[in-house]
Amino acid sequence: MSTRFWQGLLAASASLAMLAGVACTTAAQPELDYLVGQIGEGYEYANWTPIDPRYDGVKFDLGVGLELKEAIGVKLSTSPYWRDPEASSPTTLYGVVAIQSSAPDVVSVFSASPTSFVLLAHAPGETTLSFSITGYPGSIQAPVKVTAATDFVDVDERQNVETRPDAGGDAAEGDDDAGAGDDAAATDAGSSDAETGDSR
């Protein structure tokens, strides 16, 4: 091959290398900036604002927070995402999610799986749950309010919401929680406010 061929190949390679270098220095890095939650067991003792109540009332943005009823436990499943500015839908992040409560005497937590937890609401008050994920920077702060049992009102708007596949890319994957867990112990399935003192 002629010398000119090799010179052209070398120039093209250099150009590509320069272009790659520029691309690497300006591309956004994945981080945890969006966390979707879903309540399973104990859902009737928690209130949240659905991401899209028209299609799915069970998933919510943890950055918005949630409300819990005093003296109960709930299971929370999480789905961590990165809102890639160059993508049309959030990118799922894979790793172990960690959680911490700023006021454990109000809400304490323990892990159920790599991405799910149990929240125990001990007493009325407020706390902030901090979520992070291994392998990625960023964190999510979720405000949680524990309401006295006599004041708690179970908001049922998330139930009976028609769901359908979202062609635009539903943000939440979640784990295998169904969101309609059985009330574990007593005969109170679905009618948690029958006892004295609860209001509607």
Place this chain on the structure above:
Amino acid sequence: MRHWFWLTSLVLFGCGDSDDPPPPEQPATEVQGGLNRAIFTYACVSVSDAQCNVDAELSPLREESPFPSIAVGASFALSAKPVHDWEYTDLGVGTVAPEWLGFDAQSGRFVGKQAGIVSVVAVQGATPVDFANLRLVQPTRLKLLQGTPQGDFTGAKVDLGGGKLEASADVQFTFKFRAVAVEDDDSILAGSLPCTWTSSDPEVARLTSDPESNLATVVSGRAGTATITVSYGPLTGYVNLEVGQ
């Protein structure tokens, strides 16, 4: 001398005290925790607990035994075991909110303090592994269950119709009843409730039975009338006795 006993109503509370002997074996009442890691088991701490069907003469209190709704003020026991033996060992049970569900570490008993839903946690050491929700209910009234009488009596004639018993005995007569606490829809509430027994005139009618056994033995004395009252908070039951000659 013939002594006549007229019982207009006899109500025995599901009562028990802190020194109750261990209750007899009962059907298992279990529920799986919310994480499917542990199984929570309810246990009676006294034969007076309506959850325990200890008398073959009485109709079963429940056809089956779902995890019971528990009366506020009642004592009961909870235990936890792992769903998989290889996963956890020696699980204990704790309460999420002691103001709602108290726990006496010495006796190992839980006591419902407020009506509502309260969670309990299965723990291994200090590490929680699973949870379950219990329902505590304020009892609204008593329901009377009636069994066949037993005891030492002579020439007894027992009429069980109409909820009123008539009997005559020379010395003593024994009836077997159980009064259980129920909620608004007539569902029986579990738990052993503390109670107080009194006789308005012990010389006429002396109560000799152990309340925790749910047996009332009335021993006649001199002629006259007496009322034996069983009470727990605002709930009461009584029996009028007329001892005649």
